[in-house]
Amino acid sequence: MSEKYRVRFAPSPTGSLHIGGAHTALFNWLFARRTGGTFVLRIEDTDRERSTKEYEQSILDGMRWMGLDWDEGPDKGGAFGPYRQSERMDLYRKYADQLLSEGKAYEKDGAVFFRVEPGLHVNFHDEVYGDIDVESENVSVNQDGTIKDIVIMKRDGMPTYNYAVVIDDFTMGINMVIRGEDHVINTPKQLLIYDALGFKRPGFAHLPMILGKDKKKLSKRQGATSVFEYSDMGYLPDGVFNFLALLGWSPRSGQEIFSREEAVELFDIKNVTRKPAVFDIEKLNHINQEQMKRMDPYALLEAIRPFWKQMGLPVDKFSDEYLASSLKVLGGRGQTTIQAAEYSDYFLDFSKVTERYDGKDIKDELRPKLKKIYGELIEAWGDGSFEHLHNMAQEIFTANESSMKEAATPMRWALTGRKVSPGVFEVAGQLGREETKKRLEYYGLI
Numbered sequence: 001m002s003e004k005y006r007v008r009f010a011p012s013p014t015g016s017l018h019i020g021g022a023h024t025a026l027f028n029w030l031f032a033r034r035t036g037g038t039f040v041l042r043i044e045d046t047d048r049e050r051s052t053k054e055y056e057q058s059i060l061d062g063m064r065w066m067g068l069d070w071d072e073g074p075d076k077g078g079a080f081g082p083y084r085q086s087e088r089m090d091l092y093r094k095y096a097d098q099l100l101s102e103g104k105a106y107e108k109d110g111a112v113f114f115r116v117e118p119g120l121h122v123n124f125h126d127e128v129y130g131d132i133d134v135e136s137e138n139v140s141v142n143q144d145g146t147i148k149d150i151v152i153m154k155r156d157g158m159p160t161y162n163y164a165v166v167i168d169d170f171t172m173g174i175n176m177v178i179r180g181e182d183h184v185i186n187t188p189k190q191l192l193i194y195d196a197l198g199f200k201r202p203g204f205a206h207l208p209m210i211l212g213k214d215k216k217k218l219s220k221r222q223g224a225t226s227v228f229e230y231s232d233m234g235y236l237p238d239g240v241f242n243f244l245a246l247l248g249w250s251p252r253s254g255q256e257i258f259s260r261e262e263a264v265e266l267f268d269i270k271n272v273t274r275k276p277a278v279f280d281i282e283k284l285n286h287i288n289q290e291q292m293k294r295m296d297p298y299a300l301l302e303a304i305r306p307f308w309k310q311m312g313l314p315v316d317k318f319s320d321e322y323l324a325s326s327l328k329v330l331g332g333r334g335q336t337t338i339q340a341a342e343y344s345d346y347f348l349d350f351s352k353v354t355e356r357y358d359g360k361d362i363k364d365e366l367r368p369k370l371k372k373i374y375g376e377l378i379e380a381w382g383d384g385s386f387e388h389l390h391n392m393a394q395e396i397f398t399a400n401e402s403s404m405k406e407a408a409t410p411m412r413w414a415l416t417g418r419k420v421s422p423g424v425f426e427v428a429g430q431l432g433r434e435e436t437k438k439r440l441e442y443y444g445l446i
Contacts, residue, residue, distance in 0.1 A: 017062030234336030239288030
């Protein structure tokens with residue numbers, strides 16, 4: 001195709017942006033950015049009872065959070081507007097009148113029906129599912145198997161989905177329709193209307209369904225929830241983007257962790273699979289953790305700061321330099337920003353350590369030895385770098401006939417209140433000499 005691709009995401013503002021919608025939006029965005037095409041956002045708000053401006057705004061905000069920018073839409077305008085169905089009613093009426101005048105549609109009880117003629121061959125090529133062939137008498141049928149004509153305008157004057165989507169896609173110049181596999185059944189109905197109006201057909205690519213780990217339709221419990229809830233659960237936009245991109249597609253290179261820019265370079269619609277994709281929360285956790293490791297420490301700080309504040313930690317007492325370097329010391333521990341905030345609380349507040357650890361497990365007969373060791377380490381602090389503290393500790397432990405396990409483990413507990421942490425000398429160096437001394441003194445270890 002020599003003409004530029006125009007694709008669209010057309011959500012209904014009857015709820016926030018959920019994972020299924022975000023997945024469809026992401027694949028349209030990837031396709032447009034990969035081909036140098038145009039990504040259109042259209043709001044399908046003909047459900048007047050359930051559509052709200054608040055939900056529309058929530059969808060726009062959800063897409064921005066995901067980093068899915070659009071080229072034309074209700075807030076941006078463009079040459080093919082308006083971009084809300086409720087503002088396009090004259091177009092639906094115009095083409096319905098054309099079908100009526102040509103005898104291809106008829107009115108009944110105040111509604112307009114499109115006449116489905118038997119004996120027509122409806123075939124199309126799908127970029128994912130290949131060639132699909134349907135007889136027109138099987139496109140829309142009644143329960144008894146007879147042909148069922150398609151309602152295109154309801155009695156209240158509103159267009160039906162299968163009709164409005166044809167008019168919108170044609171008049172907006174959409175030449176590639178990328179949507180969920182559940183719409184495959186609608187495509188033959190829409191193609192009959194395309195052909196009846198003399199419209200050029202677009203290309204089609206239907207994306208695989210997303211299933212839960214139990215291989216059933218995704219439920220809220222298994223992940224079918226608003227993208228903002230993922231933000232609240234400590235997932236990064238980059239993590240969710242990366243994870244959703246891999247649901248039903250993978251790069252030929254096998255690369256699993258990538259930025260948006262890398263995803264655009266890697267994307268090929270022909271690599272989308274027909275097999276249903278499984279929403280695996282463990283994989284999302286892994287990908288999110290890897291994306292956190294990739295982040296600049298200061299950017300990661302901004303993602304974690306709100307959770308520290310929620311935990312009541314004295315964030316404002318510390319410089320951004322100290323906080324960012326603390327996260328660097330944390331070394332990618334934690335799969336979400338919430339976990340990273342929890343795992344790093346000891347860098348900000350010693351009271352979190354004392355809440356977790358009382359020091360009663362330190363044997364009385366070992367205390368004199370530990371006091372001597374830690375006292376010597378504090379005296380030999382030097383520049384407080386990991387290398388210096390580690391080397392000095394090894395010398396002091398050896399001189400006092402102690403081992404790393406015997407002497408470093410109580411120190412780790414005293415500084416962090418945790419069994420597992422970054423290297424204890426990295427933590428000590430980050431906390432500084434006075435804070436390290438204070439914590440060891442609290443537990444009677446100096």
